[in-house]
Amino acid sequence: NAGVTQTPKFQVLKTGQSMTLQCAQDMNHEYMSWYRQDPGMGLRLIHYSVGAGITDQGEVPNGYNVSRSTTEDFPLRLLSAAPSQTSVYFCASSYSLAGATPTAGEQFFGPGTRLTVL
Amino acid sequence: SQELEQSPQSLIVQEGKNLTINCTSSKTLYGLYWYKQKYGEGLIFLMMLQKGGEEKSHEKITAKLDEKKQQSSLHITASQPSHAGIYLCGADGTSGTYKYIFGTGTRLKVLA
Numbered sequence: 755n756a757g758v759t760q761t762p763k764f765q766v767l768k769t770g771q772s773m774t775l776q777c778a779q780d781m782n783h784e785y786m787s788w789y790r791q792d793p794g795m796g797l798r799l800i801h802y803s804v805g806a807g808i809t810d811q812g813e814v815p816n817g818y819n820v821s822r823s824t825t826e827d828f829p830l831r832l833l834s835a836a837p838s839q840t841s842v843y844f845c846a847s848s849y850s851l852a853g854a855t856p857t858a859g860e861q862f863f864g865p866g867t868r869l870t871v872l
Numbered sequence: 873s874q875e876l877e878q879s880p881q882s883l884i885v886q887e888g889k890n891l892t893i894n895c896t897s898s899k900t901l902y903g904l905y906w907y908k909q910k911y912g913e914g915l916i917f918l919m920m921l922q923k924g925g926e927e928k929s930h931e932k933i934t935a936k937l938d939e940k941k942q943q944s945s946l947h948i949t950a951s952q953p954s955h956a957g958i959y960l961c962g963a964d965g966t967s968g969t970y971k972y973i974f975g976t977g978t979r980l981k982v983l984a
Contacts, residue, residue: 758914785970787972789974794976795976796876796960796974796975796976796977797915797960797962797974798974799972799973802970802971804970810970812971813971813973844914844915846915857902858964858972859903859920860905860917860920861905861915861917861962861972862917863907863914864914865913865914866912866913866914
């Protein structure tokens, strides 16, 4: 059971380049999410998904795209990298709990991708 | 929009000392989570609190959620160097859209 895996671990891009950060989980979790972590700002939600074919925007979605074609994979695409996207990116997954007040529940995090945009 | 404020931002304690980290929400919390992050690594789940007045403990760490469900505290008893890291509180968004939010974190250093 590998949990949540992310690739690559490190990446350097030039302004304007595009790339995809990969995230996969083998726990059959419905909920998957992407965060960026910047100094002094905690983690901010970029995009999330509550199941295959369903995605939604988080707090800071601009400049990023996601898709969820399978339960296991949730890639994050940077369309045209900018220096402001230099950050550490974390992918997470959980069993989402539907109900009167939906909750993402306990999340399992990947090890992160350190991205530098020059 | 809902915000989570953590205090203190950083903490340095001598091994064996007790400490408390606070997390305050601008709105009623429907689910409050505590995570620990070792430097340069991903987050590890510690505890989840959902009911007003709820208290949970794991080893030397105790988390509480107040009756009004707007403030939580994380208390570490007899701290050890292994407790060092960044502690973050997280919460479900109140809009019911699964939008998780996090506090800015508390950096803890424990001196041996």
